[in-house]
Amino acid sequence: MNRDQALQLVKPQLTEHRYLHTIGVMETAIKLADRYGADVKKAELAAIFHDYAKFRPKDEMKQIIVEQRMPSILLEYNSELWHAPVGAFLVEKEAGITDPVVLDAIRYHTSGRIGMTLLDKIVYLADYIEPGRHFPGVDQVRAIAEEDLDNALIQSMKNTIQFLLKKNQPVFPDTFNAYNSIVKNSGG
Amino acid sequence: MNRDQALQLVKPQLTEHRYLHTIGVMETAIKLADRYGADVKKAELAAIFHDYAKFRPKDEMKQIIVEQRMPSILLEYNSELWHAPVGAFLVEKEAGITDPVVLDAIRYHTSGRIGMTLLDKIVYLADYIEPGRHFPGVDQVRAIAEEDLDNALIQSMKNTIQFLLKKNQPVFPDTFNAYNSIVKNSGG
Numbered sequence: 001m002n003r004d005q006a007l008q009l010v011k012p013q014l015t016e017h018r019y020l021h022t023i024g025v026m027e028t029a030i031k032l033a034d035r036y037g038a039d040v041k042k043a044e045l046a047a048i049f050h051d052y053a054k055f056r057p058k059d060e061m062k063q064i065i066v067e068q069r070m071p072s073i074l075l076e077y078n079s080e081l082w083h084a085p086v087g088a089f090l091v092e093k094e095a096g097i098t099d100p101v102v103l104d105a106i107r108y109h110t111s112g113r114i115g116m117t118l119l120d121k122i123v124y125l126a127d128y129i130e131p132g133r134h135f136p137g138v139d140q141v142r143a144i145a146e147e148d149l150d151n152a153l154i155q156s157m158k159n160t161i162q163f164l165l166k167k168n169q170p171v172f173p174d175t176f177n178a179y180n181s182i183v184k185n186s187g188g
Numbered sequence: 189m190n191r192d193q194a195l196q197l198v199k200p201q202l203t204e205h206r207y208l209h210t211i212g213v214m215e216t217a218i219k220l221a222d223r224y225g226a227d228v229k230k231a232e233l234a235a236i237f238h239d240y241a242k243f244r245p246k247d248e249m250k251q252i253i254v255e256q257r258m259p260s261i262l263l264e265y266n267s268e269l270w271h272a273p274v275g276a277f278l279v280e281k282e283a284g285i286t287d288p289v290v291l292d293a294i295r296y297h298t299s300g301r302i303g304m305t306l307l308d309k310i311v312y313l314a315d316y317i318e319p320g321r322h323f324p325g326v327d328q329v330r331a332i333a334e335e336d337l338d339n340a341l342i343q344s345m346k347n348t349i350q351f352l353l354k355k356n357q358p359v360f361p362d363t364f365n366a367y368n369s370i371v372k373n374s375g376g
Contacts, residue, residue, distance in 0.1 A: 076372070154356060158353045158356075161349070161353060162350060162353060165346045165349060165350060165367075168342060168346075168371050169371065170367075170368040170371050170372055171364060171367070171368060173361075173364070173365070173368070176359060176361070176364045177361070179353075179358075179359070180358040180359060180361070183356050183357065183358050184264070184358055
C-alpha cells in the first residue's frame with residue numbers, strides 16, 4: 001500500500017484537525033526512522049494509521065476490547081487509551097495491514113509497553129512531538145529527539161506520568177512499565 | 189509483647205539516628221491509628237519493628253529474598269526496598285511476631301501495594317511524616333494527614349514517584365500499583 005492509498009483510507013475516519021495531526025506524525029516518523037535506522041516505509045504506514053480508531057464510538061471500542069479478548073484492564077482506565085489497541089485490530093481487519101511490527105506500533109502508540117521496538121518508539125515519539133503539538137515541555141522533547149531516541153522517550157513518558165499525577169489520575173500500567181523498562185535499559 | 193520489650197529488641201538493630209526515627213514513627217503511628225480507628229497496639233508494634241532489617245548487609249537480605257522466594261523483581265530495583273519484606277520475615281523469625289496484619293504493614297511500608305490495609309497505610313504514612321523527617325513537601329503531607337488518610341497517602345506517593353522520575357530512576361511496580369489503587373478507590 002502506498003502513501004496515497006493509506007491516506008485515502010484514513011482520511012474519512014478522522015476530523016480535519018486530526019488528519020492534519022496524522023500528516024504531522026507521518027512526516028515526523030519518517031524523519032525519526034531515517035535518523036535512527038528504522039524502516040521508513042513501515043514508520044510511514046504505522047504513523048498514517050495510528051489514530052485510525054480515534055473517533056469510533058466508545059461502545060464499539062469497548063465491544064471490540066471484550067470480543068477480541070484484549071487486556072480487560074483497559075476498561076478500568078481512561079477511554080483515551082482504547083483507540084490504540086482497537087485501531088491495530090481495525091487496521092488489520094478493514095485496511096488489510098498484516099505486518100505485526102506495524103500493528104504493534106499502532107497498538108502501543110498511546111501507552112508504550114515493556115521492551116518497545118524501534119518502530120514502537122518512533123511512532124510514540126512522533127505522535128508526541130509532531131509540529132502541530134503545543135504543550136509545556138514539547139520543545140524540550142523535540143530537542144532531545146535530535147540527539148537520543150531513548151532519552152526523548154524517557155522525557156515524554158515522564159511528562160505524561162507527571163501530568164497524570166498532578167491531576168490525581170491513575171497511570172496505565174503499560175506506561176510506567178514502559179518508563180521503567182526504558183530507564184533500566186538506557187542506563188540514563 | 190509490650191512497648192518496652194519491643195523497643196529493647198529493636199534498639200540493637202539500629203543506629204542512634206534510626207532509633208530516634210523509629211520512636212517518631214511509633215508516636216506518629218499511634219496518633220494516626222487513634223484518629224483513623226485502627227488498632228493502636230498493632231500500629232505501635234508495626235511501627236517499632238518497621239526498620240528492623242534496615243542495617244542488615246545487602247548480601248544477607250539478598251539471600252533471604254531468594255531463599256524465602258520473595259518476588260525476585262525486588263532484586264532488579266533499589267536495595268533500599270529490600271529491608272521491608274526482609275524485615276517482616278526476620279521480625280517473625282527473631283522477635284516472634286506472628287500477626288499477619290502487623291507483618292504486612294512492615295512488609296509494605298516502603299513500597300505500598302494494591303489494596304493497602306488501614307494498618308499498612310498508617311505505618312507507610314507515619315514513616316513519611318514523623319517529626320524527624322525534613323524534605324520538600326513533607327509539611328503539606330502532614331497537614332493533609334490531619335484531614336484525610338487516603339489523600340495524604342496519595343500526596344506522599346506522588347512526591348515519591350516524582351522524586352524518582354526527576355532522577356530518571358525506575359519506580360518499583362508496587363508503588364505505582366499502590367498509587368493507582370488508592371486514587372481509583374478514593375475518587376479523589
